[in-house]
Amino acid sequence: MADAGFTALRQFSFTTRPYLAVEDATGAPIGLDDLDVRVGWMLDLISGAEAQMLWWLWQPATFDVLAAGRDSQGRTLPMHGHVAAARLGWTPHYPDGVYVPSRVTRVVTAQAVGTLRALAYRDTTITALSARFDPATGRLSAPSCAAEYVPSGFARGVARQLTARSRRTAGAADARLRITDVQAPPRTSAMARLSAADRQLAHLTVTDAVMTLTVKLPTTVAPTGRAQWRRVRVTAAIPPHLRRRPISEWHLPTLVLDHRGLLWRCAATEAVPAADVTSGNIAVGVDWSPSTLGAAAIATETPEGLVSDYRGFTYDDRGLGIKLARLQQEGQLLHRKAARLTRLAATAPPDVRAQLEEKIAVLDAHREAVGIKRGKINRELAFHFARQVTGYAADAQAQLIAVEDLTTLETRGHGHVNNNRAAQSARRQAVAALAHTAAEVGIAVVSVPARGSSALCPGCDEPLARPGGYHTAWCPGCRVGGNRDHVAGVNLAKRALLGRNNVTRRRGRMPAIRVAEHAPVRKCRDKNGPTPRRPRHRRVRHSLPTVTPRMGVTPKQHVPAPQASVWDTVKPAPPHGDACSRDTRPSPTPATQVADSMRST
Incomplete structure (x- = not known):
């Protein structure tokens, strides 16, 4: 175990949902449905500007700059994405007449630069693998040195992309391929990482068992001035199992919208016992x-x-592996069926094509639902x-x-x-x-x-x-x-x-x-490991009780108890769903019921 008295900092994530929202200036309450609409307006502005910025920067010169880590004057690029984008002159564009605060622009540039930096390694690897790729056979030659080694699964994925491009270009070989040659700009989900901004856009206050986020939100779908961005105080409950933890810092959340409304993806830093790798036996x-x-x-x-x-x-x-395998087969079946209907719709008459497109949309929705379920089970x-x-x-x-x-x-x-x-x-x-x-x-x-x-x-x-x-x-x-x-x-x-x-x-x-x-x-003959905990089953009666029937009374029919199964245990199983944190949550967050009751009509 760790040495006594020594601690280390650990970051962990959890999710929660708001149950109260009020205007910061007037204190007037806001319905949670109206809050979802206003957050959706801000996410639309952020996701649209981010997608346009990724499309504009999707060129080899961008990855050359990120791989070098220096700007045009030879200075090292800052670690923060929005500062690096400002140094390089990368600014997002918004629709004409729409006003967006500069702190929201920070969020956009930080998310876009983070995505491009994550793909810079893939760009370098594709360039190295394309030099070893043979379009005639679709195979990669063996690496000549240890620096050219990449994981085999990653290399196979790049080889498939290179093979597909070779078929599109009729086998024309290029001396130097980049990531922009084999794949399109990535599509990102709509989110707002408030950690990239400062107190002028959002700040978080934690008291007792609640978290209060004060954030600027638009009052219309296309704000034209600063007056149409107003501060809103949003309150969410801290999960019960986190209220007594030694948390030293609460970080600004990431705002996303799902089928239930606004969701906070939060992070926190706490002190845990320091682990010493070298002293263990x-x-x-x-x-x-x-x-x-x-x-x-x-x-x-x-x-x-x-x-x-x-x-x-x-x-x-507990049988979850079999369930995952079944869901995987179901998702693959839906994918194959949607792909076949897509091929049929390409050459079908207009009226038949419309019907096929409706079926394809239903299949895609079902496949997405299967993927979400698989993610939760995993x-x-x-x-x-x-x-x-x-x-x-x-x-x-x-x-x-x-x-x-x-x-x-x-x-x-x-x-x-x-x-x-x-x-x-x-x-x-x-x-x-x-x-x-x-x-x-x-x-x-x-x-x-x-x-x-x-x-x-x-x-x-x-x-x-x-x-x-x-x-x-x-x-x-x-x-x-x-x-x-x-x-x-x-x-x-x-x-x-x-x-x-x-x-x-x-x-x-x-x-x-x-x-x-x-x-x-x-x-070693001595037992040096713990005995795994095993559930104890209830006793099952396997034979009929020997009861002497009384004279003049209709005897009752004795039915033996059913055979116990692996799910029939005395010890309750741990909670299967954990929608609030990475750790085990003993009871659901009470704020969910409050949030459902406060939805505006």
Whole structure:
């Protein structure tokens, strides 16, 4: 665990909804429906100006400047997006006669520059990969040096884009392709990141259990002057589980509109126990599995060497993995059907084309709904998995949690169904959730190399045998084995313990161990891992009770109790939906009922 008395700052995000809005100058209440309309006017101005700015800047010269990081005078570009845009002379344009405050322009330029900076790496990579691309075969040649290496999945996606462009241009090869040659400007969602502005546009006040946001909003769809931008005080409730947390700073939210109205995407900074990577002697290795999300095992460093009981913990996804696979198949079916109708509508008569376009719109709406549902289930699955693994590591008094490096991890050779299911799993989201939940108890999460973790013996580093099929592993030399995923977890935990003094830290990324070292892991007969919590089922009566019927009384028919299922547990399951924060919320936010009751008619 972390050293006592040392703390670190951690940022986390949560969402909430307003339940009260008033005019700042007069104090007159505003209906939440009217508030949604006014926020929608501001988001329309921001999204329209941002899209126009991205279209105008979608050229190679833009990415050359961002890759160099310097302006025309050789000065280093500032980190803040709106300051860098002002230095470069990038300004958005609005419809004629529309007045927009300069602080709203800051929001527009900050969001546009942030999007372009995120795509600058892709532009550089496409240029390097296009030089290795053969239009005749549609393949990429092998990299000549380590600097040209990119993840295989990313390279395949770029190869598909280059192949599509080669077909459009009849195989004409260009010496130097850019991102502007193979894809169109990105489409961004309508949002307002108020963190890019200052107090003249918005400021946040937190008192007790409520957050009050004072923000300027337009009073008409096309404001023509400063008087048509007025301040509004919007109040939202803080989720109950955040009210007693040691939060040092509350950040300005991002405003978005969904089917329920205005939504705040908030962030905060709190103090958590500081995690020390170098001082740990107990590590938990997390192995990603194609059948379930993951499994965990423990390795301990003792004066005699590394030991493990080779007994791990396998995560139970409660059937959500099967549901995700079903939704994925449904979304693919809707996509294929919409694509077929689109091809038919291209050559259909006008009246038939109108009918087909209506059907295509319905299919697209259904596919979008399926995608939203999959996103919610993936988020629930990721945080439930993170809480389970964090509790397992805390019970074992571990200081490290080792996860496989996702940049080098790719599922292959398990069949089309299992490969596709593993590729669509929320591994990266689960890693982020695990790092978030583990930081709360002072446990560090590091990434270790994934190659050979399931194929090599933790004791002698030799290939493992599969006497019982794919899910079993056995080393005849060391005479150790068991579940394949548990053995892989021991390997990952071993690599974390051996490489904890050579950790690479990069800004914005979790600590990483690049080199996989080897030391024999001895099997320990002593139980050094916690027993996983398992739900206890209610007792079920499997036989009829022996009751002597009384004379003269009609005997009752005794029906045995139904057989218990895996969902019939005494211990209640954790809440499945968490619409307010990344952490577990014991009860729904009471402000939702208040917000629904205050909707104006």
